[in-house]
Amino acid sequence: MQFLIDFILHIDVHLANLVNSFGLWSYALMFLIILIETGVVVLPFLPGDSLLFAAGALSANANNILDAWILWIGFFIVSLIGDSLNYFIGRTIGQKLLNTKIGHFIKPEQIKETEKFYEKHGAIAIILARYMPIIRTLAPFVAATSNFPYLRFFKYSLIGTFSWASIAVWAGYFFGNIPFVRKHFTMIILAIIIVTILPAVIGFIKTRTKKTKN
Incomplete structure (x- = not known):
């Protein structure tokens, strides 16, 4: 876990x-990380954003081999595939998976929080969830177990993954090499993490508070 935290912050x-x-080959490794984060429901903690x-x-650096266009298209495609993979895992072995040792990686409160997120925002939640770590990984799974139609899910997933990949990659490309950003890169990454997980944390606190009152 310490390695994961260090990897994310630096x-x-x-x-x-x-x-x-x-x-x-680093393209394949990065795309694999995003595919696993979005497609494997028990691993929602990988550093997507x-x-x-x-x-x-990094792709904005002239001395680097990475190409922003390849990154953008690649991340969009693998995250879209990951969403569908996640959905079909939920559709075929959803409840069985939760009852196994592997399913213990998924906390019941995380599932409940995602379900509430769906109830509050409806189908648009599939798009919004893409910007929220943990919830974005659980959203396709919960959609499947809730019998949300796949074609409708795919439509919103397409919009969500496209916008997410576009904003994240191109924001990094255009702003990542500004001297101030480079100097405070760790703090900015930390800020991105805090901003993206804040809604989930607030929701969790509200849920715990309600349980305590009851």
Whole structure:
């Protein structure tokens, strides 16, 4: 866990080392991380937002082999595939998975929070969830277990993944190499993490408060 935290907070350094070590294979590794984060429902804690931002920033460096267009299209496609994979896991073995040891990685309150998110926002929640760590991984799974029609889910997933990949990669590309941003990169990554998980944290606190009152 300590390694994961260090990797996320200093992702610019680790990503640069990854690219230097693996060259073009680093594309495959980054795409695999996003595919796992979005497609494997029991691993919702991988660094999606910060990875896309850092990769976009790195691609703006003239001395780097990464191409922003390849990153953008690649992240969009793998996150879309991951959403569908996650959905079909939920549709085929959803409840059974939750009852296994692997399912213990998913906390009941996380499922409930995602269900409430759906109840509050409706189908648009599939788009909004893309910007919220943990919930974005659980959203396709919960949609499937709630018998949400796949074609309708796919339509909103398409919009969500496209906008998410576009904003994250191009924000990194255009802003990641500004001197102030580079100097305070760790703090900015931390701010991105805090902003994206804040709604989930607030929701969790509200749920715990209601349970305490009851």
